[in-house]
Amino acid sequence: MTVRFVLDCDTGSDDAVAIFAGVRHxxxxxxxxxxxSGNVAIEHITDNTLRALDLAGADVPVYEGAARPLVRSDLPVPRRVLNKDSDFQKHGLGLPEAVSAKREGHAVEFLRDCFMDEANADLTLVATGPLTNVALALALEPRLASRIPRLVLMGGAHGNGNVTAAAEFNFWADPEAAEAVLSAGIRDVVIVPLDATHSAPLTAADCAAFESTTVGAAAADLVRHRLETDRSAQATAAAPVHDPMCLAYLAHPDLFTEAVEAHVSVETSGARTLGELLVDTRPWRPEPANATVALRASAAVYREFLREALT
Structure with a gap:
């Protein structure tokens, strides 16, 4: 059966690959x-999203959402400082200019109305950026927690983070939103943290295998840019491409080779641990499990998913 989903994202290079895959698989x-708001400012994120959808030939509605974190005025380290010397997320992602436009209305209101609609009882919510929109939608309509049948999100790290030693970018960028969403009581939450995405990195050979189509060539260029600029790729010549893994899981539920049921929460006040994902697997933990946390993924299954979508 076809899996229907809404994608909530902060479109940078890996979100764009996820969009290509979501349209074409x-x-x-x-x-x-x-x-x-996340990787870059909201207006650039929306533009990047429209560019990716146009290139993929998709007439999919786009709703612009939160321009800042849930309670903070900016990221914990302002974006202008964080990205001062970085070319990791290049302007426009190297994609042709968008010809489509965003829809009227706010993303948060759309999420509320969409998931409160009985017709969407089978709809999965996939979140690959900071969880600000989702947290705001839950605050606007608390019943939404029982109406979202499944939330699959990219965020957090059970081991080392990437923006700090403790935290992955999406949870660090808006820790209060991440904590609000994970504590809301959504019945089926699957977290795809750095542990899983780093276990199945992509290489230059993978890029070459994607290039038989227009979207495949665009995805290959974006992955090559990550190979050139991602610090984690320097020693291994392989780069994690995080966000499409959420979609790979929708299409291939056997993607994850190791996962744990756990009670999860997010640190919102630690001086050195802000945004840290806490995964409590103790048998005597006081709270019941509220998420499945993927720890390792099959590189072969992930590559096969991308080939199915892009070639």
Missing amino acids: PGLELVAVTTV
């Missing part, structure tokens, strides 16, 4: 995209 149906 025969087992997936992308219903709508909502954008959230």
Whole structure:
């Protein structure tokens, strides 16, 4: 069966690859995209999203969302400082200018209305950026927690983080939103942290295998840029491409080779641990499990998913 989903994202290079895959994979149906501030400012994220959808040939509605974190005025380290010397997320992602436009209305209101609609009882929410929009939607309509049938999100790290030693970028960028979402009581939450995405990195050979189509060539260029600029790729000549792994899981539920049921929470006040994902697997933990946390993924299954979608 085709898996229908809404994608909430902060479109940088790996979100763009996820958009390509979500549009083109025969087992997936992308219903709508909502954008959230994260990798870059919200107006650039929405533009990047429209560019990716246009290149993929998709007439999918795009709703622009939160321009800042849930309670903070900016990222814990302001973006202008964080990205001062970085070319990791290049302007426009090297994609042709968008010809489509965002829809009227706010992403948060769209998420509320979409998931409160009985017709969307089978709809998965996939979140690959900071969880600001989702947290705001839950605050606007608390019943939404029982209406979202499944949330699959990229965020957190059970081991080392990437923006700090403790934290992955999405949870660090808006830790209060991440904690609000994970404590809201959504019945089926799957977290794809850095542990899983780093276990199945992509290489230059993978890029070459994608290039038989227009979207495949664009995805290959984006992955090559990550190979050139991602510090984690320097020693191994392989780079994690995080966000499409959420979609790979929708199409291939056997993707993860190791996962744990756990009670998860996010640190919102630690001086050195802000945004840290806490995964409590103790048998005597006081709280019940509220998420499945993927720890390792099959590189072969992930590559096969991308080939199915891009070539």
